[in-house]
Amino acid sequence: MGGIATHSIDSLVGDLARLGVQAGDTVMVHASLRAIGPVEAGALGLIEALDRAVGATGTLLMTLGADDPWSWVNERPEHERAAALADATPFDSATTPAEPDVGTLAEVFRTAPGTRVNDHPEGRFGARGARAATLVDDPPWNDYYGPGSPLERFVDADGKVLRLGADLDTVTLLHWAEYLADVPDKRRVTRHRRIRTADGGSEVRTISCLDDSGGIAEQPADEDYFATITRLAISEGTPQGWVHVDRVGDATCELLDGARLVAFGADWMNRHLV
Secondary structure, X not given: OOOOOOEOHHHHHHHHHHHOOOOOOEEEEEEOHHHHOOEOOHHHHHHHHHHHHHOOOOEEEEEOOOOOOOHHXXXXXXXXXXXXXXXXXXXXXXXXXXXXXXXXXXXXHHHOOOOEEOOOOOOOEEEEEOOHHHHHOOOOOOOOOOOOOHHHHHHHOOOEEEEEEOOHHHOOOHHHHHHHOOOOOOOEEEEEEEEEOOOOOEEEEEEEXXXXXXXXXXXXXXXXXXXXXXXXXXXXXXXXXXXXXXXEOOEEEEEXXXXXXXXXXHHHHHHHOO
């Protein structure tokens, strides 16, 4: 009896090409390794396939986040947080693992040779390829998904969002749409993080941004509104030609034009988040 077939790197490169990924593309990746199925050389094999698909002039971008066992502190009153973080392990841009909820591939991507990672404990991205430094270096400290962020730069670079079997609510680019949407009284949050300083010490710093956890407004339905927007975008964008759907490995996958997705998302928010 045969086992489960393993997808070769060559076959995945072919699948990505059929989906519409081209040499020179700037691509933001959201992937479920489980959905794609077994891959030659595992997660590193998928990264190699993605590298080959965009070629030497292309770029890959991933949301990494940062593992934070002390995140509970930010549920406490602000005046208590600095003291509560006194014994917290500082965020270190070089060594702190990716946020586990982002997925297994994020940590493999972070540590793969050639990946460039920025030093933000909340808006942390990794990138590989020709535009890596342009996309991720020197993100704004506050509003790290807003103006001047890697997300705005990604759209300016004609970026495409590549969803490889990932959940519908994982499209980070829609946080940029939240900044562009004309929604009154957007909810904001202030977080405290202990971070490593250049001299080897540490300090607690505050970060202010739109609420990228609970949403900028009350959810209009039981479903996360990022999932609703992504589902509608795939449905409406496919016949219009700015969303492409095909299989990569075992997963049904989508390639979405980043600028069109942001415009679609901001319009939806304008109409539904009131």
